[in-house]
Amino acid sequence: xxxxxxxxxxxxxxxxxxxxxxxxxxxxxxxxxxxxxxxxxxxxxxxxxxxxxxxxxxxxxxxxxxxxxxxxxxxxxxxxxxxxxxxxxxxxxxxxxxxxxxxxxxxxxxxxxxxxxxxxxxxxxxxxxxxxxxxxxxxxxxxxxxxxxxxxxxxxxxxxxxxxxxxxxxxxxxxxxxxxxxxxxxxxxxxxxxxxxxxxxxxxxxxxxxxxxxxxxxxxxxxxxxxxxxxxxxxxxxxxxxxxxxxxxxxxxxxxxxxxxxxxxxxxxxxxxxxxxxxxxxxxxxxxxxxxxxxxxxxxxxxxxxxxxxxxxxxxxxxxxxxxxxxxxxxxxxxxxxxxxxxxxxxxxxxxxxxxxxxxxxxxxxxxxxxxxxxxxxxxxxxxxxxxxxxxxxxxxxxxxxxxxxxxxxxxxxxxxxxxxxxxxxxxxxxxxxxxxxxxxxxxxxxxxxxxxxxxxxxxxxxxxxxxxxxxxxxxxxxxxxxxxxxxxxxxxxxxxxxxxxxxxxxxxxxxxxxxxxxxxxxxxxxx
Amino acid sequence: xxxxxxxxxxxxxxxxxxxxxxxxxxxxxxxxxxxxxxxxxxxxxxxxxxxxxxxxxxxxxxxxxxxxxxxxxxxxxxxxxxxxxxxxxxxxxxxxxxxxxxxxxxxxxxxxxxxxxxxxxxxxxxxxxxxxxxxxxxxxxxxxxxxxxxxxxxxxxxxxxxxxxxxxxxxxxxxxxxxxxxxxxxxxxxxxxxxxxxxxxxxxxxxxxxxxxxxxxxxxxxxxxxxxxxxxxxxxxxxxxxxxxxxxxxxxxxxxxxxxxxxxxxxxxxxxxxxxxxxxxxxxxxxxxxxxxxxxxxxxxxxxxxxxxxxxxxxxxxxxxxxxxxxxxxxxxxxxxxxxxxxxxxxxxxxxxxxxxxxxxxxxxxxxxxxxxx
Ligand code: HEM
Ligand SMILES: [Cu+2]
Numbered sequence: 024x025x026x027x028x029x030x031x032x033x034x035x036x037x038x039x040x041x042x043x044x045x046x047x048x049x050x051x052x053x054x055x056x057x058x059x060x061x062x063x064x065x066x067x068x069x070x071x072x073x074x075x076x077x078x079x080x081x082x083x084x085x086x087x088x089x090x091x092x093x094x095x096x097x098x099x100x101x102x103x104x105x106x107x108x109x110x111x112x113x114x115x116x117x118x119x120x121x122x123x124x125x126x127x128x129x130x131x132x133x134x135x136x137x138x139x140x141x142x143x144x145x146x147x148x149x150x151x152x153x154x155x156x157x158x159x160x161x162x163x164x165x166x167x168x169x170x171x172x173x174x175x176x177x178x179x180x181x182x183x184x185x186x187x188x189x190x191x192x193x194x195x196x197x198x199x200x201x202x203x204x205x206x207x208x209x210x211x212x213x214x215x216x217x218x219x220x221x222x223x224x225x226x227x228x229x230x231x232x233x234x235x236x237x238x239x240x241x242x243x244x245x246x247x248x249x250x251x252x253x254x255x256x257x258x259x260x261x262x263x264x265x266x267x268x269x270x271x272x273x274x275x276x277x278x279x280x281x282x283x284x285x286x287x288x289x290x291x292x293x294x295x296x297x298x299x300x301x302x303x304x305x306x307x308x309x310x311x312x313x314x315x316x317x318x319x320x321x322x323x324x325x326x327x328x329x330x331x332x333x334x335x336x337x338x339x340x341x342x343x344x345x346x347x348x349x350x351x352x353x354x355x356x357x358x359x360x361x362x363x364x365x366x367x368x369x370x371x372x373x374x375x376x377x378x379x380x381x382x383x384x385x386x387x388x389x390x391x392x393x394x395x396x397x398x399x400x401x402x403x404x405x406x407x408x409x410x411x412x413x414x415x416x417x418x419x420x421x422x423x424x425x426x427x428x429x430x431x432x433x434x435x436x437x438x439x440x441x442x443x444x445x446x447x448x449x450x451x452x453x454x455x456x457x458x459x460x461x462x463x464x465x466x467x468x469x470x471x472x473x474x475x476x477x478x479x480x481x482x483x484x485x486x487x488x489x490x491x492x493x494x495x496x497x498x499x500x501x502x503x504x505x506x507x508x509x510x511x512x513x514x515x516x517x518x519x520x521x522x523x524x525x526x527x528x529x530x531x532x533x534x535x536x537x538x539x540x541x542x543x544x545x546x547x548x549x550x551x
Numbered sequence: 552x553x554x555x556x557x558x559x560x561x562x563x564x565x566x567x568x569x570x571x572x573x574x575x576x577x578x579x580x581x582x583x584x585x586x587x588x589x590x591x592x593x594x595x596x597x598x599x600x601x602x603x604x605x606x607x608x609x610x611x612x613x614x615x616x617x618x619x620x621x622x623x624x625x626x627x628x629x630x631x632x633x634x635x636x637x638x639x640x641x642x643x644x645x646x647x648x649x650x651x652x653x654x655x656x657x658x659x660x661x662x663x664x665x666x667x668x669x670x671x672x673x674x675x676x677x678x679x680x681x682x683x684x685x686x687x688x689x690x691x692x693x694x695x696x697x698x699x700x701x702x703x704x705x706x707x708x709x710x711x712x713x714x715x716x717x718x719x720x721x722x723x724x725x726x727x728x729x730x731x732x733x734x735x736x737x738x739x740x741x742x743x744x745x746x747x748x749x750x751x752x753x754x755x756x757x758x759x760x761x762x763x764x765x766x767x768x769x770x771x772x773x774x775x776x777x778x779x780x781x782x783x784x785x786x787x788x789x790x791x792x793x794x795x796x797x798x799x800x801x802x803x804x805x806x807x808x809x810x811x812x813x814x815x816x817x818x819x820x821x822x823x824x825x826x827x828x829x830x831x832x833x834x835x836x837x838x839x840x841x842x843x844x845x846x847x848x849x850x851x852x853x854x855x856x857x858x859x860x861x862x863x864x865x866x867x868x869x870x871x872x873x874x875x876x877x878x879x880x881x882x883x884x885x886x887x888x889x890x891x892x893x894x895x896x897x898x899x900x901x902x903x904x905x906x907x908x909x910x911x912x913x914x915x916x917x918x919x920x921x922x923x924x925x
Contacts, residue, residue: 085714086706093782093849159851166779172756173739173781177679177881179852261757262878267740268755301620302628310638332742333753334760337664341657348649352642359641362613367629369622380617384610391602398652400659401595403751404580404588407742407777472577473746475777478785480704482715487576 040541048143051135052541053120054438056142060117061431063145065507067109068424070153072500074102079462079496082489087480095479096164097156103167107285108192109149111419114427115288116141116199119227121438123203125532125539126221128212128548133205141198148191155181166477168278171259171270175251182252186245193238200234203227212531214550218309221530225312226291229319233280233287236323241277244270268333275326283322286386286418287315289426290357293379295530296433297361300376301368302527306360314353314360321350331402340399347397351390358387373525374448378429381421381456389417392467407477410470416463420499421456428455428506433528435513436520440538443513451509454502461495581746584768588749590659598652605645663749666761669731671724677734677741677754677776678888679881680783680840684722687733689803691810694888695720696836697786704786716773719836721790725799726769734760738883742778745791753778766793781881783840817891817915823899826912830900833893838901841881846905852881857905866911870921873898886922891915 040046040055050056077098081089090098120138124131132138155162160179163169174182207228211220220228247270250256257263259270290311298305305311327335327343335343361383370376392414396402405411428451435443465488470476474485481489523533531548532539582592620626674685674692685692698717702708711717724730734743736754744751745764752762766772774789794802835844838856842848846857861868873894876884885894892915899912 085710087704088706092785096779096782096784164781170740170779173779177739177781261755265757267757302622303630304632306632307634307638309633332751333755334758337660340660340664344656344660345653348653351649352645355645356638356642358609362609362616363637364632365616365620366612367620367626367631368616369626369628370617370620371622380613383613387606387609391606394602395595395598398594398598398656400591400656400663401598403663404591404595404746404749406751468576468578471580473774475744475775475785477779478775480715480785483710483712484577 049139051131051139053124053132053135053138053543054539054541056132056138057117057120057122058438059142060113060120060145063142064110064114064117064427067105067113067149069503071102071105071110072503074098074105075496076500078102079493081479082481083493084490085481085483085486090479092479093161093164096166096477097162099477100163100166100169101152101156104152104163105149106419107167107281108189109145111285111423111427112196113145115227115230115285115423116196118223118288118292118427118430118434119199119203122434122532123206123224123227124210124543125437125535126224126530127207127210127215128531128544128550129206129210130542130544132202133209134202137198138202141195141202144191144195144198148188148195151184151191152188155179155184158184168274169248170274171248171251171267172261175248175259178252183249186249186252189245190242193242196234197238200231200238203231204235207231212544212547212550218312219550221291222294222305222308222311223288223291226287226294226315229315230284230287233284233319233322237277237280237284240273241281244273244277247273268330271330271333272326275329276323278329279326280319280322282415282418283318285423286426287319289382289423289430290315292426292430292433293361293382295528296375296379296429297364297383299433299525299528300373300379301365301370303364303368304529306363307356310356311360314356317353318350321346321353325350328397328399328402331399332406344397344399348394351394351397354390358383358390373432374443374445374452375429375433375525377449377452377456378425378432381452382425382429385417385421385425385460389414389419389422392417405470407475408470409466409474409476412476413463413466413470416466420459420463425455428452431510433525434532435510436524437532437535437537437539439514439517440520440536441513441517442520442524443509443517447505447509447512451502451505454505455499458495458497458499458502462492462499463495465489465492465495583747583749584770584772585748585750585764585766587659587663587764588747590655590662591749594656594659597655601648601652605648663762666731666763668729669763670728671730672733673722673724673730674733674735674759675722675743675754677736677738677743677780677787678883679738679781680776680787681836682718682722682741682743682776682787682789683737683888684720686803686806689807691806693720693806694836695722695790697788699786713773715786716775716788716790718788718790721771721792723792723794723799723802724764724766725796726766726793727796729763729765731761731763734762737888738881739780740778741776741780741787743774743789744777745772745774745789747772747774748791751777766791769793769795813890813892817919819915821892821895821912821914823903823910823912826896826899826914827903829892830896830898831904833889833897834900834904837885837889837893838897846901846907856901857907859907862901862907863909866913869898869902870913870918874918874922891918891922894918 081095158181162181163185165174207224247258251258257265259265259267294305325347328347396405396414432448469485469488474481520537522536580595582589672687674687676683682695695718698719699715703710734752734754736756741754743754748764750762750764752760770793772791776784776787841853842856848855856862874886876882895913895915895918902909902911
């Protein structure tokens with residue numbers, strides 16, 4: 024390990040970063056790469072958010088006002104793809120880059136050059152993806168789930184570019200995951216056994232295995248599409264003897280673990296933040312670890328709950344219903360644990376805690392709707408309506424995204440050496456909280472009243488709640504610019520942050536000064 | 552909230568009040584009109600109440616801590632953690648609740664899958680972007696297109712009560728009978744949904760899915776396509792008219808006669824004017840969605856027909872494209888979708904409309920021969 028640090032030092036002849044643009048282009052430093060991931064992710068968040076604003080503007084009233092249905096479909100598709108692959112996943116990789124070495128007492132990630140490459144592939148992939156908007160025939164318009172044959176036989180010419188972009192993102196994710204696993208398994212400080220690892224490290228380790236397991240499946244399914252579109256095969260084309268339902272099985276075999284890839288690291292981060300601001304240890308460390316493991320394993324055998332209406336045989340239907348309901352058990356264990364941690368603590372509500380508490384409450388609401396969706400007969404009514412849209416936005420916005428905001432505020436003082444502006448951060452929280460609930464809660468009602476998802480225009484009985492939802496969405500969207508302001512302010516200056524700015528926080532990252540030295544831990548700390 | 556939203560509507564949306572008077576604030580699923588939909592509704596309510604109760608307990612404890620255990624109020628933290636009894640309990644109790652929930656859910660599912668012993672069989676086929684209903688025992692079938700006008704959609708005209716949920720020809724079924732639906736698709740995946748029946752089934756090309764319903768109350772029931780199927784996914788409603796058995800039988804007899812008359816029309820000698828007139832309608836319902844009412848298309852996906860070489864010159868190629876479609880594109884094979892009369896009318900129309908004045912026509916008989924020579 025120290026050998027790595029030595030060669031590194033020789034490369035640079037000093038312990039600080041290189042100067043100018045090459046610092047960023049050629050960097051192998053986990054903090055610089057982490058920062059780039061986070062900036063990239065926030066950029067994509069704003070871009071995907073802008074598309075969401077277009078969607079909500081069109082849905083503000085019945086009738087077509089802003090965009091044509093064709094473009095509307097491109098917006099829903101690109102919004103989904105950009106948020107999932109561009110905003111949420113890279114944000115967690117950014118957090119992993121910054122925090123894993125600090126949390127396990129390592130100087131850097133285990134594979135720094137690969138780290139650089141896996142980051143720089145991302146802007147390339149998204150350049151390709153976003154450029155499809157300007158191609159003749161337009162961008163992908165078949166939803167982020169890109170079901171065949173809509174995406175193959177009937178897709179726009181840009182579909183091949185979309186496939187290429189997905190391949191590049193996949194390679195980037197897989198390399199990122201390999202790096203995470205190598206780092207965690209090899210670079211832990213002496214004495215840090217697996218069951219002493221911080222939960223963020225645990226959840227990322229499991230997430231990385233999920234990534235390695237399912238990203239190749241995604242690559243497989245888009246390759247089959249590529250063959251169908253360009254090389255005359257008929258994997259998914261019924262008229263050539265293929266099977267459109269096969270597409271969905273393969274896609275969701277990737278897709279369901281993917282939704283956990285987007286939430287497990289947030290589970291981990293929240294499991295640090297809640298004890299810190301409750302000034303009380305996490306209630307059940309071991310059961311939290313086992314719960315994450317159980318969720319990850321179960322996530323491989325529930326995929327067809329996205330396909331209850333495609334006509335799978337009843338035995339399959341029952342199996343996937345039971346398995347999906349079962350996932351609620353470990354998910355419940357996690358929620359109960361967080362609540363028990365807060366119980367009889369000494370709570371204070373700085374911005375990270377506000378986001379973390381909102382995470383627990385609102386994610387649980389998303390879990391409840393998930394449980395409802397798991398009831399296969401009821402899913403016949405819910406499926407492909409706004410009820411599903413409400414469900415996944417509740418688990419992803421106050422789940423994944425609030426988890427990311429909570430982490431950002433929690434660790435910003437460590438990263439920058441300055442405290443952020445607490446008043447602004449609380450404003451950011453409350454506006455986000457209100458806007459988000461205003462935007463997504465009414466979607467439950469819309470779905471139950473029968474509004475299908477992915478439609479550019481709707482029947483009149485859905486008008487009222489759609490308008491409320493759009494107003495909430497605009498509010499949520501606009502509020503996010505505030506976050507940019509807060510971060511810029513914090514980077515530029517502010518009250519100096521102590522090595523450990525939160526009195527209740529635990530972990531190796533707080534033993535280093537804020538900001539930490541360029542090569543994090545050059546001598547491994549001892550963990551008792 | 553209602554007042555506020557309405558005010559915002561008036562402010563931001565201008566004068567769209569006719570639309571507003573129709574809106575409502577429905578919060579929950581409706582129980583529907585079939586045994587299945589009622590069973591689903593009761594499952595929905597059960598699981599909803601389970602969630603509400605668990606929510607009250609969990610959030611109750613949490614809010615208690617938030618209010619009572621604040622540092623600012625000088626609360627000192629306890630230091631307890633790990634308690635095997637508690638941890639086992641909160642794993643077992645949810646598990647038991649889930650098992651209890653799974654039992655009625657399984658029963659309902661078994662019932663929904665029982666498509667045996669039906670009284671009426673209807674094939675439902677999804678097309679971009681309309682439905683086709685074929686009455687399998689009765690030898691007739693027809694398309695069902697959305698009836699809402701572009702003027703309403705583009706806000707040039709007030710929106711009618713059943714905006715986007717109206718069709719030209721609804722599916723007609725008898726009340727009190729078990730109707731089996733064989734659901735499939737011709738192009739991409741669609742999904743046929745009528746909320747009041749509790750029936751939703753994906754229509755997948757190459758597959759025939761089965762589902763069934765028994766409606767006890769006569770009435771008109773509305774739903775929509777629920778699987779993204781391209782540009783006009785939001786514009787392919789499902790409308791079902793459930794009528795008493797006598798009325799149903801009468802209607803079936805009429806439809807059979809009409810189908811017979813249609814077959815006779817193929818034999819008739821048509822003039823250019825007659826074909827043009829019929830062609831305009833057929834074009835509007837089958838072709839205009841992509842190629843546009845004025846034949847200008849939306850290149851490159853949907854080529855223009857006005858001034859197109861195939862349309863102006865090569866009659867055989869024109870027949871081939873319309874009858875057999877173009878593999879790998881959105882251009883479907885209309886040979887199986889339209890009658891010979893409509894095929895002849897559409898082709899004739901395309902060759903003579905929008906300044907494509909070729910003066911050429913093709914008769915239903917010629918189309919019939921073309922289709923059968925292959
Ligand atoms: C208690 C845990 C959960 C259960 C039981 C559950 C169940 C379900 C079910 C049954 C569906 C399919 C609904 C349908 O299409 O008809 C669904 C959709 C979805 N869920 Fe969950 N879910 C859970 C948690 C999560 C989490 C943690 C996430 C992500 C962080 C998530 C993200 C999604 C997404 C993105 C979709 C929709 C995908 C699409 O069709 O576009 N879910 N969930
Ligand atoms: Cu899932």
